[in-house]
Amino acid sequence: MTISDGWLHDLGMELRRRGVPGGTADHVVAEAATHLRDSGEPPMAAFGPAAAYAAVVSDSVGDAWRRARRPVPGSVRLRARGITKRYRRREVLTGVDLTVYAGQVAAVVGANGCGKSTFLRICAGLISPDKGTVQVDGSIGYCPQDGGTIEFLRPEEHFVLVGGGRDWPRERSRAMGRAAAATLDWDPSTPELSRHLSGGTRQKLNLIMAGLGDPDVLLLDEPYQGFDRGTYVDFWQQVWRWRDNGRAVVVVTHMLTQFDLVDTVLDLSGADQGRRSQ
Amino acid sequence: MTKLGVVADMTLREMLRRRGVLILLLALPLAFYAVRRNGNSGESIRALFLGLCWAISAAALFSSAAGRAVEPRLRLSGYRSHHLYLGRLAALLVLGTGIAVPLLALVAVDPAQNAVSLGGVALAMLLCVTVAAPFGLLIAALVPRELEGTLVLLVIVGIQMVVDPAGAGAKLMPFWSSREIATYAVDHTGPGYLDRGLVHGAAFTVALALLVAVLSTYRLRTRSHMRFASGR
């Protein structure tokens, strides 16, 4: 029976990773366990791989649940209008608009080099566009694609540095950072310097720094480089948690596989000028 | 005040972790001192000061380059630009003092420097630190890449070494003050050298710090295309 137990344990974990509510996840696992007992079949024969079964279950359960949980979009948190940016004679962005409400997730997609990162940094106020304005209601958190950490500092010291901007005492910054890291399956209390972390772990640090202090608008530039599959799922769970908590989240990505899980898509690729968000 | 303290603390930690760099920072002034020690006492003291200035400027340059990528995000999380550059400056002053103290002790115990006025040496070292720190930050602000910045620093220090201190252009060099006070400390001249050195050092400290403030504030400014809703 050990194979079944292992499979059932994996099923439970995968369901939780996909955000299936705890009670439902337990029932699904219990029902599967009963079925295996009744039928005497091995789990792989009856259900297939745990992850695949969890995905199918999450789809059956998920949509209705997610739609029910989705809060009514609130006020405008980010409104970019007419953003135009030229780099050495090449117009990278032409009259781009994007409006994101509180409690919404927007995805910015497009091929590499089409200006997604530039657009995001303009929205964050890090660089200036040639034309256009960005209205922001609230505080901003920004996560770059890479870099953005200090090589010779430890992860928790990064938390203290960011938290200090909100006048948090050090212990509070560390505690908030640790809590955020737990949702990404990471223990940041390591004495390792940031330069010795793996790329994926450094990106977790980047992401946590962006979200520390619960900013109203989160601008994330493909922050999942180097994430393994589990962390990638955890990342999207966090994005939806932010959305459910009324934050406005903008994620730049060059691959969007689950369109129905974001509220707005801004496609920056393509030759038409004056691209608009849908 | 805490914001500044956090920035200074983290900057200091970051610098202190670079052991290799720290050793070089101490070794540089020592090397300058040792090379010139066979000459007259004044030469070695002046070389020591120049080495100290160079070391502090280099530390400021590298520290600034390391923090550059993070500073815009720190602005987003609530820091104003003055917290950032003043915090970094404070950390560099602490580091500079930390390097200067053993050097001062060296001068104090070196039998070849018996006739030297320790008070003058200490003052000159203080001015070395207060001028070199913002000077390094200024170079970093103007020349963002570490390699180019180091080269610029090399050029400046080189000119400082060869220029005639009494000449016309000498007073334009940032580290001239320490040379003047060195003359006062070694040759026991009248207060003229001391006063000139002090004024030059203070003036350069303030001017360089102001320049750094202006450039940092400009670089980290809230861009004109951003409109923030009221009430937050």
Added chain:
Amino acid sequence: MLASGVVDQERRSQWLRGVLDMCVLAMLSGGESYGYHLVQAVEAAGLGPIKGGTLYPVLLRLESTGLVATDWRQGPSGPARKYYRITGPGQATLRQATLDWQSFSSDVNAILQRGNAILQKGGTRDDQ
């Protein structure tokens, strides 16, 4: 060509995917049941063996759309089981789906029979 009597498994499982939820509803109209029991019932009815991994998601979707209601009860022996029963909306859906299916399948029958009849007469449509 497959020998007669052996059904093409892939086509069959495609058909099954389309009708399984209606069939489950129909089987629950006779009274409540639980997962493994339904698996056996579907097989006994001639639709062939189905995997737990196929049936349970269907049951979940029926539950989340309110066509079946569930509760957990201690079985006659052993652990608690999740029992399914059809609801009012489920019954209405079953009635409608049955009518739709009858109409649909009779159209399909007509098309297939016409095609086969033409082939048996020895000509293709082009000859007409």
